Amino acid sequence: METKYLENWLRDAHAMEKQAEEMLEKQAERLVDYPELKARIEQHLNETRHQSDRLEQAMAGLDIDTSALKDLGGKITAFGQALGGMMMGDEVMKGSIACYAFEHFEIANYKALIQAAESAGHTGVAQVCKEILQEEIAMADWLADHLESTTTQFLHRADDDDQRAKR
Ligand code: MG
Ligand code: FE
Numbered sequence: 001m002e003t004k005y006l007e008n009w010l011r012d013a014h015a016m017e018k019q020a021e022e023m024l025e026k027q028a029e030r031l032v033d034y035p036e037l038k039a040r041i042e043q044h045l046n047e048t049r050h051q052s053d054r055l056e057q058a059m060a061g062l063d064i065d066t067s068a069l070k071d072l073g074g075k076i077t078a079f080g081q082a083l084g085g086m087m088m089g090d091e092v093m094k095g096s097i098a099c100y101a102f103e104h105f106e107i108a109n110y111k112a113l114i115q116a117a118e119s120a121g122h123t124g125v126a127q128v129c130k131e132i133l134q135e136e137i138a139m140a141d142w143l144a145d146h147l148e149s150t151t152t153q154f155l156h157r158a159d160d161d162d163q164r165a166k167r
Pocket of ligand 2: 020044048103106135136139
């Protein structure tokens with residue numbers, strides 16, 4: 001089985017995780033008045049850093065050169081813009097929505113990667129991706145479970161105290 005796509009997709013996944021790390025860092029450092037959300041984002045930030053490491057190990061195991069991994073520094077994407085932009089007063093909501101979407105983007109990527117790895121007979125790589133997939137699903141589920149309550153909290157605080165609603 002052709003492994004060119006598996007290799008490319010692993011590199012893409014690594015770049016995706018670097019972008020995730022940047023997004024989550026920004027979101028975590030910005031959040032003040034949503035401690036539960038902040039804590040969950042910090043937890044996933046740690047998981048995300050470990051995901052990059054595990055992908056690098058998986059790539060090294062396939063003899064993929066990891067020294068030339070794409071550096072996404074400064075590269076702004078659509079997701080990055082949702083978080084990296086100006087203070088519009090509702091960044092907790094913009095951030096929650098962007099993170100929710102991004103986790104689903106990750107889920108789709110890992111599902112494809114798992115199939116590619118299994119098709120190529122690289123069960124160890126598939127296993128790594130399955131473990132990461134579970135972390136992405138857990139984060140997506142958490143965000144899904146909390147999006148409404150975050151929104152309600154945000155709107156209540158917006159009525160109450162304009163500043164404290166924001167982040
Ligand atoms: Mg991830
Ligand atoms: Fe994630």
